Amino acid sequence: MGTPGAAGRHRIDRLLGSGGFASVWLGHDAELDSPVAVKILADHWALREDVRERFVREARLLRQVDSHLLVQVFDIGELDDGRPYFVMTYADRGNLEERLAAGPPPLNEALRLAVEITEGVRALHERGIVHRDLKPSNVLIRSVPGGGERIMLSDLGIARTEDHLSSLTLPAGSPGYMAPEQTRIDGAPDRRSDVYGLGALTYHLLTGEPPGERPAPPSRARPEVPPPVDEAVLRALEPDRDRRWPSAAAFGAALGRVTSKVDTDPLAGARLLRRSRRRPPGRRALTLAASAAAAVGIAGGGAFLVLDRQGGADGAAEGTAARMADPRGRLLRTDAGIPPRYRALIIQAGTWCELDGLSPALIAAMLRAESGFDPHLRDPARDEYGIARWTPSILVHWQPGGLDHPEPRPEEITPGLSIPAMGRYLCFWGKDLRDVPGDPALNLAGMYRTSAKTVRKEGGVPERYRAYAETVRRYIEAYKPR
Template sequence: MGTPSSAGRYRIERLLGSGGFAAVWLGHDEELNARVAVKILADHWTLREDVRERFVQEARLLRQVDSHRLVQVFDIGELDDGRPYFVMTYADRGNMEERLTAGGLPLNEALRTAREIAEGVQALHERGIVHRDLKPSNVLLRSTPDGDRTMLSDLGIARTGDRLSSLTLPAGSPGYMAPEQTQIDGAPDQRSDVYGLGALTYHLLTGEPPGEARRPPSALQPAIPPTVDAIVLRALEPEREARWPSAAAFGAALDRLTSKIDTDPLAELAVTRDHRPERRRPGRRAMVIAGSAVAGTAMTAGAFLALAGGDDKGADPEGRWLRTDAGIPVQYRGQIVQAGTWCQMKGLSPALIAAMLKAESNFDPHLSDPKMDEYGIARWTPRVLVHWQSGGLNNPEPRPAQITPEMSIPAMGRYLCYWGKDLTAVPGDPALNLAATYRSSAKTVREAKGIPPKYRPYTDKVGRYINEYKPR
């Protein structure tokens, strides 16, 4: 992608962040003497009309909602080379993911921030928009005379109106996405965003996204009252009918609660210092951050950007998910943990994903087998991977050279979560049944009532590697 010197009247100063489909630049509005964020479509997507339309649609949606709890769009246009761009609020205080690197927020600050995020989600829902990718990096912060303003960003995978009833492909971010978002045609609705609000609030309170066990926030931070636990856990119910019915209802519950909590900041500080246990580093979280003041829209999952695999040096540093001395390449641990915890399913684990990668390619990201039409570290066939890549069919079928670990490893988790639901009645080791499904199909494994003989050598190998990689 070429470096533009300007976009319309906006002088480009420096790159804030970039992804596979777009980049966000810090710009300067010469006429108003103000800093702005300028999002520009990557040049190699300029001729794809469907990609251009989706890019422009994001700007339209942000403009239509017009809430101070969402990033504002001020202008839209094209560069001389034909690339579309739009101009947004500059988040000079960075994003919430950066704020949370030191751990959870003080109780009142966390609850106040959660209410503000819920206001932004409610504004989207009132216009018939489901965000689908609520997470800390999509919550931006801008300084104002009254303090930092919280704003939502990135509607790249948002769904609106009639699109809510059309075919829905798996999309979202692990740790924050509702269970139905892991399914093809899971038909996410406003209650999917309620789940995302619950996961975000959990992270604000504890410093970690919720884990598979759905422990109450107070299990990590004892100073959190049981009433807060109840509100957050209701938002995180696996069955959407059991959740809060709307973002407005979730926000109202927080409003009623916070009026009963001491708001003295000095008293709160004393509680958090004296009674909080030592923080544990998050095991499932470690997303790539590109600059302290990124506007956020260039670093998120969805139609425009591949899911980040993470800061792999910080992924699972204590060996919670994988042994640290078993030869698993450190640069892939983040993606492996992400794929292995994509959903709650018997047999699925980071150790299984690592074992399959070892069996498939010996962790070779450049593997190329044209005869079998299989490529990359996970041996994907491009016409199959197109369904399971981040954003699904909203993105084009990848060429072999484009099948990177960042694309192909998380796709394994999506694939196994979808097809694994058909294996619940199949006897045998659930992990090895999943491995056989990856090599064949769920139908093949189901009809064979287990691993077909043809795939037994492969699953035996996977089983040996699982034992080597899982923590002891």
């Protein structure tokens, strides 16, 4: 895809991020003398009417809500080559994931941000929209006159209006922040799924980490957290949605009763937050930065490479994403021949969930065994394509956004679609292998070639795939950190 010179009256300056379905560019509105973000549908999807409609639908939903707490859409149109685009608010301060990589902000700032995010979700719900993918990278930050900041929710690529929530849904969302019902086929997520996402975001803001399956009260990690905040957050994180807060408004009201007694002056909080960025990230923060580098949610559920603030394209973007993902090679060796442009995606897939055997080294080893890292692999006899040898009718269920995006054609199966899908697939079915004997990583690899049912029945890797599993084992040893 070439660099567009302009989108309507908006000059295009540089690429901000690019993924499987769309790219986002920094633009400039000369008439208003203002920077803007321009989201453009990827060229290989532009001829698909169903994809174009979903792309335009996101812009319409954002416009309908028309809240300063969401990214605002100013214009929509088509480039000269026919690709649709829409113009939206530019977040000049990045996103919350980048902020949290340096650790949790001060308590007053954490609570202020949590309340603002909750108000943004409330605005969505009042228009009958369920976001379904609340996570730090989808919370953008914009400066405001006077030195303050405000948040803006972004990425309605897998959002649904409530009149469509009863239709078939497949697993969709982001690990660590999605409600249990979002991990199940036809889990029918509703507003309470967003309440869980709000609870997870608030937990991360308070403690520096997303919640696990059985989260402890935030005050255990941070003693100054008031007991009412503990209670509000843990109720939002209830696995049983009937026991959660019934709405974002109810959760926000519970937080509001506490924050009214805490200094949440935005300028004071911003000053403290800027000082907090100087702290070096810990091991857990490094892992979270890996996920941020691989999946910035600004382009409709696709996996993204993140560029540095000065831009740069293609190779420069890939190098930056790889450095952000794992700068010291703690998750995946940097000297073992893994293509740098895939490292961020591999780390994202290998840390998609906490599962015995799953690791970035396993994902890299499987990609090497499946295709030799060839993104253009074609095997029509087996109906398998791309770097991870996906069959299109299977990939459609596991690609970012699931069935909210159409089944890709073979030539549309990019690494940005297929590598994250491996993490989703292994996490969803891998839990069925917990009591299967043998090496958990090799059992997952065998499952990828067959099915969880077959691996369970055989009591491990089926005999006909043991040579494949041995190849994966050798590559794991080559790729895992020393």
